[in-house]
Amino acid sequence: xxxxxxxxxxxxxxxxxxxxxxxxxxxxxxxxxxxxxxxxxxxxxxxxxxxxxxxxxxxxxxxxxxxxxxxxxxxxxxxxxxxxxxxxxxxxxxxxxxxxxxxxxxxxxxxxxx
Amino acid sequence: xxxxxxxxxxxxxxxxxxxxxxxxxxxxxxxxxxxxxxxxxxxxxxxxxxxxxxxxxxxxxxxxxxxxxxxxxxxxxxxxxxxxxxxxxxxxxxxxxxxxxxxxxxxxx
Numbered sequence: 001x002x003x004x005x006x007x008x009x010x011x012x013x014x015x016x017x018x019x020x021x022x023x024x025x026x027x028x029x030x031x032x033x034x035x036x037x038x039x040x041x042x043x044x045x046x047x048x049x050x051x052x053x054x055x056x057x058x059x060x061x062x063x064x065x066x067x068x069x070x071x072x073x074x075x076x077x078x079x080x081x082x083x084x085x086x087x088x089x090x091x092x093x094x095x096x097x098x099x100x101x102x103x104x105x106x107x108x109x110x111x112x113x114x
Numbered sequence: 115x116x117x118x119x120x121x122x123x124x125x126x127x128x129x130x131x132x133x134x135x136x137x138x139x140x141x142x143x144x145x146x147x148x149x150x151x152x153x154x155x156x157x158x159x160x161x162x163x164x165x166x167x168x169x170x171x172x173x174x175x176x177x178x179x180x181x182x183x184x185x186x187x188x189x190x191x192x193x194x195x196x197x198x199x200x201x202x203x204x205x206x207x208x209x210x211x212x213x214x215x216x217x218x219x220x221x222x223x
Binding site: 004035042043044045059088090092102103104105106107108110 | 148150155156157158159160161163211212213214215216
């Protein structure tokens with residue numbers, strides 16, 4: 001089944017403890033992206049990647065890192081999480097022809113930083 | 115980047131057609147209109163997209179006005195499972211999709 005898989009689904013962590021949220025897609029998509037969703041603010045893009053070894057900042061990149069060493073994986077790294085990064089996170093992927101195909105989203109990761 | 119305007123919320127009776135409007139008066143000639151929906155806390159789901167012509171698939175129909183300044187998503191026979199937030203999105207030139215606030219659609223039994 002074509003899908004985007006995020007892990008973990010739920011995570012509670014403490015301030016300052018480095019964590020990684022994994023994202024993997026099995027559709028051979030070139031484009032991958034991370035979003036966070038907060039009440040009243042909607043979905044905001046954190047980072048995106050047009051292809052392997054190519055990453056760019058989205059609208060809210062502060063406090064996050066990403067890497068794209070393989071086409072299928074696009075992990076989101078929080079080096080020193082803070083409570084304001086408590087949010088619902090989504091990974092998405094799409095084929096190169098973004099205007100011809102829609103995005104496929106993962107099921108989300110609910111992160112709580114205490 | 116083209117911005118969109120959608121009503122904050124709408125109600126529709128189960129079994130009736132749900133018509134969700136979207137204004138995008140600053141859309142440029144090569145930008146597409148995409149529709150996604152998000153059922154409570156799940157990942158957004160692609161519904162349909164179009165450039166100029168009306169489009170239909172198994173989920174919905176998309177009607178785009180001739181001047182392309184507005185569009186309407188039509189769910190022909192709404193069910194309770196269609197209760198969700200519906201996002202009308204215009205693809206910008208960097209191919210980054212920007213989500214607005216969307217329309218919260220309530221399907222009433």
